[in-house]
Amino acid sequence: MRIVLVTDRWMKRKSWKMTQIEALREELERQGHQTLLLSNWKKQKNGTALRGKRGVRSFQLYRRFGVIAAKPRDRVLQKAFEGADLIHFCSPFFLGRRGEEIARQMRIPTSASFFLNQTELPNVWDRWLQYWNDHFYSHFYRILCFDSSTSERLHTAGYQSVLSVAESVASWESFFEESIQDVQSHGYRPIHLTKFQQLFCPDLSKQKGHYFHRSGLRHLLSRLLTNCLAVLLFIINHIFFGFRVEGRRNLRKVSGGAVSIMNHMHPMDCTMVKVALMPRTLWYVSLSRNFTLPLVGWLIKALGAVSLPETAPELIAFQKQAVTVVEKGDIIHYYPEGMLSPYNVDVRPFYRGAFTVAAAAKAPIIPMTLIPKKTGLLRRLVTSKPNLVLRIGAPIYPDEGGSIRQRTDQLMEEAYLAVTGTMAKMKGTGRFYGLRKDD
Incomplete structure (x- = not known):
């Protein structure tokens, strides 16, 4: 041991x-x-x-x-x-x-x-x-x-x-x-939760197993709110992180529900995903710990984040509801690496959750890669951090035949190759931002 x-x-x-x-x-x-x-x-x-x-x-x-x-x-x-x-x-x-x-x-x-x-x-x-x-x-x-x-x-x-x-x-x-x-x-x-967190954080116990439930009016108001925030977030991300989106034309091939994935290298990358996929209805799968952040917890909940259960029975119910949401035409976003590693350019192995949902719903995977790029001379005077570019890849569809497990393995393998391949191509250029050994 x-x-x-x-x-x-x-x-x-x-x-x-x-x-x-x-x-x-x-x-x-x-x-x-x-x-x-x-x-x-x-x-x-x-x-x-x-x-x-x-x-x-x-x-x-x-x-x-x-x-x-x-x-x-x-x-x-x-x-x-x-x-x-x-x-x-x-x-x-x-x-x-x-x-x-x-x-x-x-x-x-x-x-x-x-x-x-x-x-x-x-x-x-x-x-x-x-x-x-x-x-x-x-x-x-x-x-x-x-x-x-x-x-x-x-x-x-x-x-x-x-x-x-x-x-x-x-x-x-x-x-x-x-x-x-x-x-x-x-x-x-x-x-x-401390008493302070209980006052200024959402109460996840009220979900009672209904992770993606919203009434018709709440769903409409949430969609309007998130799309309005997306415009503001694009301006903030562009100014502070040099953010931009590439490959948006690949989204035209996706007409119904889908599961999007991306490497997790920045605390604000969830807002960048919303900017890239607007005006589509988007749900985020987030760790329950993120909802314990005062005020920020309410913001990510308003943006459509749902807490990932930690026990097996709750996780099974969560997966079934996620499949239903995708079949209705919404997009669920996963971070298949499972954790945040700031500015880490090495893509870690994926977990199966996102691909199981896509395979069960027979929906495509939208692979996205967040890439750090070197900044220009003027921007280096302001910050040492790189610019962030979100590159959207072509959708990956599950095989029509085979079991759910076989389709899950196929989607996971192709998605991992798509994300690592995009990162590898960028490493071959002179614009890639590499980490120092002691970072």
Whole structure:
């Protein structure tokens, strides 16, 4: 089993927590497990962490509890998490919080441990750290504690997770195996909303399984609103990101419903898809975490975003409703890579969801590729970021014969070749924007 340990608390001087993390890692390796320690500190023995300037982005902030505050780099986290069976978080701070988000996007099981000993716990429990801890640890089914007194204190404080006390290596191993089983069987634990988020974010529980439901009037108003916003968004994207659309003529070949796909490399690329496909009715498949952003959550919901379920029964119902929506003539947009990787020009393997819907509805796939291009001399004075060009490819239709699985495989293979082929052609020109190694 390959386990990645993530912590923000790693200093030169020895501490109780560092000793516990080292003991945990050494015992796991002694039992034959492969471990990787990922932290913000650049000097660690045995070279087990992704360290150096790739791991530390901005600054270091030392406080009483030994926390190193540095801006986590998504590409470093993604590289560290690849091929892992479990991601275990040892602290609820900046690296842990962003790492938990990326682990969910990569669909890797997660667990956490409460690394505060009994002498530290009373000092922080009544302060701002209580709120910080509550929000972070509510995302995990299981929490590992290193003494029974901490477990009892967490239980008294109202923690709903299963609290396990690490008494031996065997208990650690069973804890990790049960954590993996929890995520595989039940999906990830629903994201806990703070009181502030509950006031300024949409309530997804009101969907009650009707993900694409809108009344006739609401559907008309939503379409008018999104098309008006698309004009404004085109101006904003063109000014700030140098955005433009190519290959729009390929959309003339699509008269009914369809499924559109695109590589996910920018937080604003959903608005670019709307600009490219207007005035068609467009639905976005989005992670539930995006709806927890204050005010922004309402905006993406108004634009037609729907939350992707995380449990198997809900996902089956979601897929059936998506097929019905496509058959009625709407377009559903997927990011088949499953996660956002800013300005990453390497297209990751696709998931099957989008292509299963297209195969079941016998609808075409519209492959789109977001390409970063070099900016001109005048624009370089304003920003170092590249221009973004959305290139629309020719629609890919499923085979008439064969099973749904065979049509799904055919669509997924052809769509992946279309997106990677477009990116490869652009790399051969002198206008392509390449990333530096340390980005």
